[in-house]
Amino acid sequence: MIEFRLPSLGAEMDEGTLLEWKVQPGDVVRKGHVVAVVDTSKSAIDVEIWQEGTVWELALEPQQTVPVGTVMLRLLEAGETPGHAEAEKRRLAAEAGPAPAAAPSPAAPLAAAPAAPAVPDLRQRVSPAARKRAAELEVDVTRIAGTGPKGAVTLEDIEKAAAAARPAPKDRGLEMRRAIGAAMARSKREIPHYYLATEVPLARATAWLAARNEGRPVTGRVLMAVPMLKAVALALRRYPDLNGFYRDGAFVPGGGIHAGVAISLRQGGLIAPAIRDVDVMGLDDLMRALADLVARARALTLRSSEMSDATITVTNLGDQGVEVVHGVIYPPQVALVGFGKPTERPWVEDGKMVVAPVVTLTLAADHRASDGHRGALFLAEVARLLQTPERLDAAGQES
């Protein structure tokens, strides 16, 4: 029996509300299968499962809000019987049980045994008015503990249960502000940031991209953000100490180069879902992935892996016209790369002054995981890679 728990949905997003199940008991699921839609302060998120098996039991009801790590559903493994799973579930519950055996009182074993009421009443008492109201409010009376005489379910009990089941209206803007605030406060409190910046000439990349886009239909064009993203990913192969997480007092390298892309939302707020394995993607694939991610982020339909997988964040504030961005690292990541607006600036090359498009590239990095020297080499590598843009295009390319 496999317990599937609500996965982490990003820093400071520590609970979720089940909106709907996408599977039913008996369904066969595989890795990556979306099993549920969960609402967080930032977005409704499609929760993907990581294991394979047959759905046996759904452990949550829609509209329930639970912390990250709560069992959402249980799977039968290949060949497993429900009987075996039931035994396994009881064993796990006993292990996790709230009854540590310290200083057992002599009466404890006996007292613990009859958990049910002393005189179980097989027929639940519900007043007719309460039953009618329950039907109107679509409340399941069998799940309500009555507070009336002899445990009868009263009209008031129904109203309370209905109110509890109804999700409080969410102010997503406010909640997102709080989630961003909490994550960034944690970042500034815990992460000793260092900041570096360098200017990168983009004449070659701009000309190469313009030639590549020329003659392509509008649906086939690639934005400058894409070769930038790819250059960052390739440079991270050489500087893996900037790609990963700081957890439990140590740096843990990322299991791949998954770039969180900072996306501003029209209604305000920010989200940075990940594109996985950017370093092995060709530019057209990366463009499609980016366009899809931006569209889904804005429509607030992201996947759980996208919310938790990013090993670094890349922000591109150039479109908003600023030249330099000093990033705040998204914990537990250890670095954030920023691109400003490419502008025409005086540039000296081969002893000659020319006017060229130049972008200011910045790095905010965690001093617990790397030093400024490494950060500087990394930025120089990104700058170098952007001078040979045609080499960024190959999928699966070795740097």
Added chain:
Amino acid sequence: MDDATLRKAVFDTLCRIAPEVSPGEIEPAVPLRDQIDLDSMDWLNFLVGLHARLGVDIPESDYRRLVTLDDLLAYLGAKLSG
């Protein structure tokens, strides 16, 4: 395609990218991307939408000519009648 139809097509496409915009508020002679928060991805999606709707494919080298709403309407009008 008459002027009003073209105008409506452009507004409808724009509102799918930037739902908060009401067409009446757009100043026709002020740079569009200064009035509406359109990043380069939004702009590209806008052009993709226009292409799907009107069949006009705007090459990248023409972007610089399309600064205001008036520019865009004139450009599209010429392409459609030409």
